[in-house]
Amino acid sequence: DDWQERGAAVSVRQEVDANGKTVSRFIKKGVRDFSFGNTLGEGSYSTVVFATDRQTLKEYAIKILDKRHIIKEKKVKYVNIEKDTLNRLTEHPGIVRLYYTFQDERSLYFVLDLCKGGELLGVLKRMSTFDEECTKFYGAQILDTIDYMHKRGVIHRDLKPENVLLDHQMHVKITDFGTAKILKTARPSESTSSIPNIDSTELPEEERASSFVGTAEYVSPELLTDKNACKASDLWAFGCIIYQLLAGRPPFKAGNEYQTFQKIVGLEYEFPIGFPPVARDLVERLLVLDPARRLQIEHIKNHEFFDGVTWGTDMWKQKAPRLK
Numbered sequence: 001d002d003w004q005e006r007g008a009a010v011s012v013r014q015e016v017d018a019n020g021k022t023v024s025r026f027i028k029k030g031v032r033d034f035s036f037g038n039t040l041g042e043g044s045y046s047t048v049v050f051a052t053d054r055q056t057l058k059e060y061a062i063k064i065l066d067k068r069h070i071i072k073e074k075k076v077k078y079v080n081i082e083k084d085t086l087n088r089l090t091e092h093p094g095i096v097r098l099y100y101t102f103q104d105e106r107s108l109y110f111v112l113d114l115c116k117g118g119e120l121l122g123v124l125k126r127m128s129t130f131d132e133e134c135t136k137f138y139g140a141q142i143l144d145t146i147d148y149m150h151k152r153g154v155i156h157r158d159l160k161p162e163n164v165l166l167d168h169q170m171h172v173k174i175t176d177f178g179t180a181k182i183l184k185t186a187r188p189s190e191s192t193s194s195i196p197n198i199d200s201t202e203l204p205e206e207e208r209a210s211s212f213v214g215t216a217e218y219v220s221p222e223l224l225t226d227k228n229a230c231k232a233s234d235l236w237a238f239g240c241i242i243y244q245l246l247a248g249r250p251p252f253k254a255g256n257e258y259q260t261f262q263k264i265v266g267l268e269y270e271f272p273i274g275f276p277p278v279a280r281d282l283v284e285r286l287l288v289l290d291p292a293r294r295l296q297i298e299h300i301k302n303h304e305f306f307d308g309v310t311w312g313t314d315m316w317k318q319k320a321p322r323l324k
């Protein structure tokens with residue numbers, strides 16, 4: 001209808017009115033409701049621009065996708081997956097929140113949380129390595145967010161420091177869900193991850209995901225050997241991230257993608273001298289070739305490396321440690 005054409009989309013927000021009644025407020029947001037600022041970054045199919053809501057003055061990052069380019073590159077599927085995934089993951093501080101989507105004749109617009117801290121990769125590069133305290137803080141926030149995703153039947157499939165953004169308080173905001181997998185049996189209670197030693201190949205069809213391959217350095221061995229990603233694949237990537245924060249480089253990196261894949265399936269990696277032993281024990285229990293034998297989330301939370309972490313909402317109120 002005309003709202004779509006004028007770049008407006010209707011979205012509903014529940015509000016409590018003066019006498020405590022919950023009412024639905026129809027908010028139609030469009031291009032003209034925002035004043036656009038600097039470009040924050042460019043993707044292969046997108047441009048992310050700083051924007052301010054003209055009425056509320058709230059700041060956002062608006063991801064703008066060119067329809068012609070998306071269609072030409074056959075990425076329409078990814079656009080829908082990103083929207084559907086973000087619409088499913090709305091109540092967690094560690095996920096970049098999608099507030100509105102709208103379109104005009106040329107583009108699609110995703111109004112997202114503004115992450116002023118940029119990418120975790122950028123911060124790591126400036127620091128060269130993180131100390132244990134910083135690794136523990138960021139590792140715990142990433143793990144808590146993976147736990148939330150998996151409980152809602154979402155496998156990210158491309159976790160890496162570039163996709164871990166930071167907000168103004170330097171807290172984690174995971175992004176880039178266009179290549180995520182939404183598992184059909186996404187009932188929070190039933191998750192195969194609670195059944196020990198289930199081999200990924202024994203998972204029912206909907207628990208396994210195929211076709212997409214993530215970023216070479218973080219790809220799990222099961223994805224390379226039997227083309228299936230499962231929840232444990234995100235925990236392999238998590239192991240690579242913990243290693244990278246402390247070592248300053250990912251565990252599997254070679255001259256080209258093929259050589260990197262060989263190192264992964266051969267589990268060819270070493271720890272640098274001085275790598276903290278407790279963190280080493282954790283990484284060794286995550287970088288396990290068989291996904292069924294890889295440490296599961298509950299056990300990771302109880303690992304000595306995360307001693308003292310109060311899992312859940314409280315840990316998101318903590319001040320981020322000064323990056324030293």
Ligand SMILES: Nc1ncnc2c1ncn2[C@@H]1O[C@H](COP(=O)(O)OP(=O)(O)OP(=O)(O)O)[C@@H](O)[C@H]1O
Nearest residue numbers: 040041042043044045046048061112113114115176
């Ligand atoms: N919510 C956000 N707040 C601040 N910066 C962001 C936000 N989302 C993305 N960016 C930055 O904008 C750039 C483009 O991000 P985008 O997600 O559009 O593409 P990408 O995923 O980085 O690239 P590709 O699509 O090729 O994987 C990235 O450098 C990212 O750091």
Ligand SMILES: O=C(O)[C@@H]1CCC(=O)N(CCc2ccc(Cl)cc2)[C@H]1c1ccccc1Cl
Nearest residue numbers: 067070071076079080083101102103108109
């Ligand atoms: O699913 C939705 O929320 C609407 C439904 C109506 C609609 O037309 N669109 C856009 C569909 C679309 C997707 C990709 C391209 Cl390249 C062009 C149009 C969808 C849309 C609107 C704004 C932003 C994203 C999307 Cl997928």
